[in-house]
Amino acid sequence: MATSGRWWPIASNPRRSVPPSACPTGWTDPVHSLPLFHRLTDQPVMVVGEGEAAEAKRRLLERAGAVVVGEDDPRARIAFIAMADPGDCLARLKARGLLVNVVDRPELCDFTTPSVLERGPVLVAVATGGASAGLAKALRLRLEALLPQSLGLLAQGLADARQRLREKWSDGGERRRALDAALADGGMLDPLDEGSAARLDQWLVHGEAEPFWHHDMMLRSDDPDDLSLREARWLGQADLIVHDPAVPPAILARARADAARSVLEAGQGAIAHSGNVLVIRRR
Incomplete structure (x- = not known):
């Protein structure tokens, strides 16, 4: 989940196994992709191909503020290919060092695009690593029903109140505990409660940090x-x-x-x- 406008989630896909020695945390089965949120405003992003799939990618990128360009633009660092036979195009773009997404061919992708839910500055991205776009969409629709429209107002309010938060709770741990308590289920700023954004100022005055445990x-x-x-x-x-x-x-x-x-x-x-x-x- 991200809370900053004009970012768009892209999950990078290493497409390789990682030996246990390379996993300092002890995990021997690393996650298949690392979700990243890229700021794309005014950035050139390449779309190669025609048809409904290519148009869908263009709309997605324009919504994120990107400038959609063709294969002849040397500035692009990210590309989407929507072609029945992507082989030659994929080879050319990979040789230029671009990160490439091939529509409906997850095994060829450097990154995949998730199903995205937006509430103002809050983005929730649901991905399956290309396994099933339908499953990602179904999960997103379930989340749509859970997350109120006012969630974006709460996120923006917390961003605007960042300095007030630091002044009230100068210690980072204390500040985190105060936020954890307020954002918990049933808390004053419960993110699933439509009225939470309206209570933010009241919480900034009367809220208290939970004692550490x-x-x-x-x-x-x-x-x-x-x-x-x-x-x-x-x-x-x-x-x-x-x-x-x-x-x-x-x-x-x-x-x-x-x-x-x-x-x-x-x-x-x-x-x-x-x-x-x-x-x-x-x-």
Whole structure:
């Protein structure tokens, strides 16, 4: 999800296997694509081909603010090919160093384009790595029903209030805990509540940061789907995760990407940390 206008999501596809030694987090099965949001306003993007598929790509790019150009434009760094036989064109563009998307040929793509839901500056991109555009669309339509139109107003309001947030909560961890509490289910700024944007000023005056916590969690299973809602919330809010060496990567993958991590050592005593600490043990 992104919260800045005129960005467009593109999922890069490495199309190669990664050895375990190249995965410092311990994952041996890396994600198939890395979602990136590209600022395309006034940027040249190439579309090669004719017909409905090519026109759909042109409309998509123009909506994102890009300048659609042809194959003879040397400035483009990203290209879309909508042709029945893309082989020669693909070879030419790859030789020029362009990142290329070939419509309906995910095995030839350097990147894929997801199904996109837009709420003002909020973009939600749903991708399947080219496996099924229909599935991505179905998921997007489900999300359309969940996310209120006012979500964009809430996002813009939070962006405009960034300086006020820093003044009220100068410590980054404290500020994050205050936002986490406000944006939680039933919170004052619950993003699924139509009225949240209208309560932003009130929250900036009266809102308080949650005190930091320290929780111990004993895994009942190596399957992340067996985590309780509370445990999943702890993983998403922890600033530091101290875990048993045997905790599987699939569990740790549910944590905040920027949370600090360390391995729990035998006989380790109290953990001093000015933030939310989650200790994960394995039976």
